[in-house]
Amino acid sequence: MSLNTPARDWYKAPEGAEKLWIGLALIWCLVMSVMMPYWHFRGKQNSRGEAYAVSANAFRERAEKFITANKVGEHNGVPLVEPAPGGDAYLVARMWNWYPVLKLRKGETYRVHLSSLDLQHGFSLQPLNMNFQVLPGYDHVLTLTPTSSGEFTIVCNEFCGIGHDKMVGKIFVE
């Protein structure tokens, strides 16, 4: 009885169906344990957390330099910037926009630098539904390869104050 003290000899190895279930559950746990290292080496989607310390000012300067060098137009008043394939791209998160708008090429790989100038933000790329955390003081590097083209929307999915739901950015892929 779960309310009473157990009999003196309660220490017993599991038997029968219970033993079988523990075995099956353990095997399932091992399968799940192996899946993550397997995907780390063989899978294409991983979050390695590559990051470097950066101050808000330093990150803003790098982003401005990147925009000046690679600007190809404007989208709703925000610079439209096309990084070199294989090169670095900077994306600034701040209350309450993503800056600038990126133009990428399908099949090319980019190193996208994410950081915040103020609060924490959430990089949520829709409609793919890929999500990464953006922190102030951390230059979070995603090595990203667009494999589909079109217009993609960056939604902020970490609460960042009253204008949080209005914090929307764009990535175009050709």
Next chain:
Amino acid sequence: MSLSAPPISVSTAPNAMRRCDTTGLSVCRVAEQFIKLTAVSAVVFLLLGGIAAILLALTRWQAVHLLRVDWFYRILTFHGLNMLIFWILFFEVAVLYFACTVPLGAKLFSKKVAWVSFAMMLSGALMVDYIILDGKADVMLTSYLPLVAHPLFYLGIILVAVGTLVAVFNYFATLYVAKRDQTYVGSVPLVTFGATAAAIIAVVTLLHGAIVMIPTFTYSMGWTAQPDPMWYRMIWWGLGHQSQQVNVCAMVSIWYLVAHLATGAKPVNETVCRGAFVLYILFINLASAHHLLVDPAVGSTWKIWNTSYAMYLAVLASMIHGFTVPASIEMAMRDKGYVKGLFGWVTSAPWRNPAFAAVALSLVIFGFIGGITGVTLGTQQINIIAHNTLRITGHFHATVVGGTSLAFMGLAYYVIPLIFRRDFIWRSAARAQPWLFGVGILLVSIGMSFAGSMGVPRRDYDIESAGVFGPAAHLFLGVMGIGAILAATALFLFVVLCVGTLLFGTKNNGRAMADWGVAQRVAGVKAGLLDHDHWAMKGTIALTAVFLACFAVYYFANWKALADVWPVR
């Protein structure tokens, strides 16, 4: 025992204990008094959180969109604190005071310490609620730096945490004195063992809370520099996630307890049940990683090792309880003569007993929805397609609400008659309440999960601004809204039943509580025939096989969904 008595005194004041008229167990009157106080406070916070819940659901259901934006985030913060912290912690303290006294025939260690704990917890909680509603702490439950709230917000949380630690101290001291004075012989009962696991995890959890909240408080006062936001996230989740494992332990203990009360179930194998609790204690503390899987500055090795609780050994513990609880019920039912087919024991179970119905639903919702989604979303790479979407909220409304809160409600159907000694009013409504709540929260969880898998963010006032969410996302937010109306109705019904019973319920002093319905032995069936049959729980074997199949399908379907998004390193 008077207030001025030395706390260590275990003297036998004449009225220190009473004999329970229903169970025959000795009940410590001081413990009883604090079980009442904390349980009533818990229900008040549940009511506050429930009012907030319905306001939030009717705002996120875009067709209704009830609240203004500032009040949405304010009420969201309020909902998180009242439900996840205050309702649960107060109720858990009640469970702890019960588990260290009644099953052991022991007296609570100290009334003074219990008062100190209660005063700290209550004043802290009121402080937090006041400062949130005053509009000075719109920072969500997590209060991620560099967001800053009013210092009273942090101070209130610290008071609640330390107050809870004081109660946990009282718990361990009571265990020590009971052991020393030999109020019981041998090992502690399983319910006390599970509660002890909860208490041990609570200590580790609340220490994390102190480590993260004290420097944040001093920062908010302007005394110290701002702690690093990534450091904050890691330590905060040592509080935030592990505290949910305290809930799991308390909930599983309640599963065993109610299964025993309603069907006479006893653990098939004590070693297995206890061993599973030990696995919780050993491995649960790694779970902070679940929230940092797509964060910068923590590497793959760290993420993989920690998110899997070493090698899913805490998941193994839950899967063990997921077998042993229904198996113990099935064995008890079969022993009583309900042996027809695979599921004759299910159809004959005491479903009219609201505590049993609540616990059965809690077990199914926690396991099938909460457990499977939790492990899958907490898989390092799969988290990329889940982090901070409504999928996460869909998961934890199945664990903490459909699992823990529903189990707590179920226990209340025994706590009130046995501890407050009043029989429930409006018993037919009480029998329906767990079903209404269970179905409601199931819809909430499913609505959130599907909307989240379409990318809908959590903690977001208005998804229209993004311009990317179509009619399907709105449909599932509607499902969530309807589920929330059902669940909130059931929650208010629960509060009405509890409060109504405390005020108007018939007193049952001197007689057994009114029976909710327990499994009766079929005439002529002898007890103990199955005691040595280790394969008799055939229905449970079938159910757990279905569970494992669902788990595998959902898990690998998510890997497939992940493989379809852009390559990223």
